[in-house]
Amino acid sequence: MLREERKNELKKQIFFKSIELFKEYGYDNVTVEKIASSCGIAKGTFFNYFPKKEHVLLYLGNSQNDYLQEITQKYKNVKIKQQLLLIFKELLSVYMENSDLLKLALSETIRSALKDESRNINLFKETMTILIDEAKTNKTINTRFDSKMIASVLVGIYFNTLISWSVSQDESVNIVTIFEEQYEVIWEGIEQDLN
Incomplete structure (x- = not known):
């Protein structure tokens, strides 16, 4: 259960960091690379949680x-x-x-x-x-x-x-x-x- 909670927390963290970046730079100007970098995760990790930026x-x-x-x-x-x-x-x-x-x-x-x-x-x-x-x-x-x-x-x-x-x-x-x-x-x- 602890592993599942950590996964949910990371997904929430990616979501909120993405929204902050969208607010600061505009949705179209934020890349998956920028989101991953801001979260301190690899780009591949982002795709484990969200198939595309739109998701x-x-x-x-x-x-x-x-x-x-x-x-x-x-x-x-x-x-x-x-x-x-x-x-x-x-x-x-x-x-x-x-x-x-x-x-x-x-x-x-x-x-x-x-x-x-x-x-x-x-x-x-x-x-x-x-x-x-x-x-x-x-x-x-x-x-x-x-x-x-x-x-x-x-x-x-x-x-x-x-x-x-x-x-x-x-x-x-x-x-x-x-x-x-x-x-x-x-x-x-x-x-x-x-x-």
């Missing part, structure tokens, strides 16, 4: 999917409205740490690699759909809306929040607050649709 940007989405599975389990005994909100809040809170670097990673990902990110987005929607289906089965929500549609809207506001936050020049903007306000609007619609 550094995809790391954010891939790692978030692993985290999504972990926090879904953490809140499995919470009522569906609160469960979904807590999951989204934890996912968004990750962005508040190292916000400048993650804003850059997010905007570069959107700009250059969105088509490769569709697998992660679909997995995210599927996870949310399962949670909503379970809540319907357990009768903790009663709605006429299709679970996939609800999941799609929730994931949509999540990414809208990320995009709005990543392009915001206002450092005081709280990403979690933005999401919570939009989430309440959506949730009110879900709960009110049968009244």
Whole structure:
């Protein structure tokens, strides 16, 4: 297990160092050689973790999917409205740490690699759909809306929040607050649709 933890830490180190370099020199001006050198590793070691420079940007989405599975389990005994909100809040809170670097990673990902990110987005929607289906089965929500549609809207506001936050020049903007306000609007619609 210790070896696996070291590998994960090195991958994170490569990711953050790469993002710092992208911020300083611009994404297109940073080579794999420069990243490897800055991390104190061989170029071949970089390729053990990332097949291409572009995959550094995809790391954010891939790692978030692993985290999504972990926090879904953490809140499995919470009522569906609160469960979904807590999951989204934890996912968004990750962005508040190292916000400048993650804003850059997010905007570069959107700009250059969105088509490769569709697998992660679909997995995210599927996870949310399962949670909503379970809540319907357990009768903790009663709605006429299709679970996939609800999941799609929730994931949509999540990414809208990320995009709005990543392009915001206002450092005081709280990403979690933005999401919570939009989430309440959506949730009110879900709960009110049968009244």
